[in-house]
Amino acid sequence: MAAGNFRALEATNRRETVVLVVAFMLLLGALGFGLDFAAHDIAIVDGQFVGFPVLTIAALAFAGMQSIVSYYSGASLVLLSVHARELTADTVKHQTVLDVINEMATAARMPMPKPYIIDDPSPNAFATGRDPAHSVICVTQGLVDQMDREELQGVIGHEMSHVADYDIRTMMMIAVMVGGIAMLSDFVYRWMFFGGFGARGRGGNKNQAAALITIAVIILAALAPIFSQLLAMAVSRQREYLADASSVEFTRNPRALLRALQHIAKIESPLKQGTAGTGHLFIVNPREGVREDDEGFFANLFSTHPPLSRRIARLQALLGVADASALDAQAGAGTSAGS
Amino acid sequence: MVLLIVIVAIVVWAIYAYNRLVSLRNQVDNSWRQIDVQLKRRHDLIPNLVEAVKGYMQFERDTLTQVVEARAKAISAPNQASRIAAENQITTGLGRLLAVFENYPQLKADENVLKLQEELTTTENQIAFARQAYNDVVLELNTRIQSFPTNLIAGNFGFKAAEYFKGAPEDQAVPKVDLSMTAPRA
Numbered sequence A: 001m002a003a004g005n006f007r008a009l010e011a012t013n014r015r016e017t018v019v020l021v022v023a024f025m026l027l028l029g030a031l032g033f034g035l036d037f038a039a040h041d042i043a044i045v046d047g048q049f050v051g052f053p054v055l056t057i058a059a060l061a062f063a064g065m066q067s068i069v070s071y072y073s074g075a076s077l078v079l080l081s082v083h084a085r086e087l088t089a090d091t092v093k094h095q096t097v098l099d100v101i102n103e104m105a106t107a108a109r110m111p112m113p114k115p116y117i118i119d120d121p122s123p124n125a126f127a128t129g130r131d132p133a134h135s136v137i138c139v140t141q142g143l144v145d146q147m148d149r150e151e152l153q154g155v156i157g158h159e160m161s162h163v164a165d166y167d168i169r170t171m172m173m174i175a176v177m178v179g180g181i182a183m184l185s186d187f188v189y190r191w192m193f194f195g196g197f198g199a200r201g202r203g204g205n206k207n208q209a210a211a212l213i214t215i216a217v218i219i220l221a222a223l224a225p226i227f228s229q230l231l232a233m234a235v236s237r238q239r240e241y242l243a244d245a246s247s248v249e250f251t252r253n254p255r256a257l258l259r260a261l262q263h264i265a266k267i268e269s270p271l272k273q274g275t276a277g278t279g280h281l282f283i284v285n286p287r288e289g290v291r292e293d294d295e296g297f298f299a300n301l302f303s304t305h306p307p308l309s310r311r312i313a314r315l316q317a318l319l320g321v322a323d324a325s326a327l328d329a330q331a332g333a334g335t336s337a338g339s
Numbered sequence B: 001m002v003l004l005i006v007i008v009a010i011v012v013w014a015i016y017a018y019n020r021l022v023s024l025r026n027q028v029d030n031s032w033r034q035i036d037v038q039l040k041r042r043h044d045l046i047p048n049l050v051e052a053v054k055g056y057m058q059f060e061r062d063t064l065t066q067v068v069e070a071r072a073k074a075i076s077a078p079n080q081a082s083r084i085a086a087e088n089q090i091t092t093g094l095g096r097l098l099a100v101f102e103n104y105p106q107l108k109a110d111e112n113v114l115k116l117q118e119e120l121t122t123t124e125n126q127i128a129f130a131r132q133a134y135n136d137v138v139l140e141l142n143t144r145i146q147s148f149p150t151n152l153i154a155g156n157f158g159f160k161a162a163e164y165f166k167g168a169p170e171d172q173a174v175p176k177v178d179l180s181m182t183a184p185r186a
Helices: A001-039 A054-081 A093-110 A141-146 A150-165 A166-197 A208-251 A252-264 A295-303 A309-317 A321-331 B003-055 B058-075 B080-103 B105-109 B111-146 B150-156
Strands: A042-045 A048-051 A084-086 A114-118 A123-127 A137-140
Touching: A001 A042, A001 A166, A048 B003, A054 A084, A054 A123, A054 A137, A054 A166, A093 A114, A093 A141, A093 A150, A093 A208, A093 B111, A114 A141, A123 A166, A137 A141, A137 A150, A141 A150, A150 A166, A150 A208, A150 A309, A166 A208, A166 A321, A208 A252, A208 A309, A252 A309, B003 B058, B003 B080, B003 B111, B003 B150, B058 B080, B080 B105, B080 B111, B105 B111, B111 B150
Parallel strands: A114 A137
Antiparallel strands: A042 A048, A084 A114, A123 A137
């Protein structure tokens, strides 16, 4: 049991969450500061700051609020945005999902996460929450319908590993922050083009510096969503391999997750719910057209998940190749061994 | 002065080692309770199983009888070792019974039987996972009790090595009672 391993990952995630919040506040603070110049609240006169940076303070306050809100209710926000509802034992199959979550919690020696379900036919799952005691695991109805018990164990084991090593905290903060930055950037854009620009100039201080900073703000506002998206992707990709490996450790059965991923690889239906800010939370990328096995630099840069074929290949290596090819034949999977 | 420092250091270490042993012993007890809950749940399910399948499984009568007898033995077991032996018999018997469920389409059509099957399956899995957790802490406790210098503390304060929960010979690997994986893929 790699309990020490999980503790190390937990420490990393705690640190990364702090770095994220600081970076988030700096980014928004810089945005607000630039806007102050654009709105001529403040200016540099003879090398001295004059005026009161009201927008900087507003931006910092917004960033602080957003961080606190995402920490304490990020999970609820995420669940709300994907239209998830609490999973109850209304059918035998739903009971099975509850049981499997409970089993994996026992295997990981974690409290049982709260179970949720999305009414969507595409098979997928994610975990979120600020710590294991406040964690949730959410599955889609498609996953419930299409997976057998063994495959479910593999998928839930993967999610339980995200819970155990605090990935859920980092990923949840990213989800809410990416959403917040997108919203704010949108707001800044509208404001600049439909009113802000120099309308409230105090006259006389429309110097070059202000103009330059204004341009910088526009660029920053335009790039912020892309940067935050890139961040979400970079942070999440490497975690998927780790969670795959831990899933095998929990189930003590490499076939479980392998069969689940092979199954999902054959299905081309993306999630219907909007998942712009939450894609990195799911076990497989919920968007259409991003599941193929592109390995190029840009494919890697803009993907929140490693290619499925690679994840499958790694699990096959755990089983031994002969065994895995037999599985391929049995499952009728078209997926090759990848690399 | 140096002597004093050495004595203080030894006392501090002894307190730490003692507390660590107490903590591990409590973890072993707690882990056992986790298994015990599941074992008891399984005991409670066996009569339901007998009731549910009595009309169907004529030729599995022997296995069923074995399970019922093993259950009685487990409940009246005088010590942990014989309890574990009896529980392992139940695991083996139930595994066989759950596996032949597939041969009875009437059983699979019965909603209540499906519920029972799921309950038994998850209980078996819980026992397997909880057993792993239990054995891990037993290993840690026993290693500490036996290794120097903690063995001095353990010996003086009556810490005893705990008993492992070894599985039945046939499920030494991973006990798998998942039925659906043997079914043809849809």
